[in-house]
Amino acid sequence: MDAAAQPPESEVEVVTEVWKDIPGYEGRYQVSDLGRVRSLDRCVRGVSKKGREYQRRVRGVVLARGYSRGYPLVNLWPDGTVAVHLLVARTFLPGGRGDVNHMDGVKDNCALSNLEWGTKSYNQQHAVRAGLRRQALPVTDDQKTWPSQAQAAFELTGDRRKGASISRHMRGERPQALGRTWSFA
Numbered sequence: 001m002d003a004a005a006q007p008p009e010s011e012v013e014v015v016t017e018v019w020k021d022i023p024g025y026e027g028r029y030q031v032s033d034l035g036r037v038r039s040l041d042r043c044v045r046g047v048s049k050k051g052r053e054y055q056r057r058v059r060g061v062v063l064a065r066g067y068s069r070g071y072p073l074v075n076l077w078p079d080g081t082v083a084v085h086l087l088v089a090r091t092f093l094p095g096g097r098g099d100v101n102h103m104d105g106v107k108d109n110c111a112l113s114n115l116e117w118g119t120k121s122y123n124q125q126h127a128v129r130a131g132l133r134r135q136a137l138p139v140t141d142d143q144k145t146w147p148s149q150a151q152a153a154f155e156l157t158g159d160r161r162k163g164a165s166i167s168r169h170m171r172g173e174r175p176q177a178l179g180r181t182w183s184f185a
Contacts, residue, residue: 035110
């Protein structure tokens with residue numbers, strides 16, 4: 001690479017990663033403020049086929065991520081699968097309660113600078129404002145208007161899940177839903 005292709009030193013940003021022990025996993029696992037999780041060097045006891053106990057050293061590694069519904073996950077012994085954004089929030093934002101919100105709306109971005117504690121309601125409102133989730137649309141059966149399909153179904157049947165039948169009707173998959181003809185208000 002020639003000197004012309006390299007950025008001037010003033011433009012090079014140095015990012016330092018801060019690692020902390022995960023509460024409840026001290027001495028075994030750490031999480032960074034950039035959203036990476038690693039195991040630590042440790043000694044593990046085992047028993048040979050002949051019944052002799054031994055110890056061996058296991059080197060720590062950055063853990064590979066799995067994904068569920070877009071959220072990165074890691075396996076931590078002995079508890080199993082844990083969402084990375086929860087580990088970052090519990091470690092670096094102690095005292096928080098409720099849900100963890102990804103401020104940029106990207107589920108894969110588990111950096112501390114992108115996470116905040118909030119309520120489930122706040123998280124859902126943030127998703128609507130950020131354009132990540134559609135707001136419920138009002139529906140009508142020409143007699144009454146409801147703010148959403150779920151609320152119409154609940155009021156008529158006592159079961160919010162019946163709103164799915166209204167949705168299927170409005171997509172043209174059924175002639176009626178809940179004995180009525182529906183449209184968007």
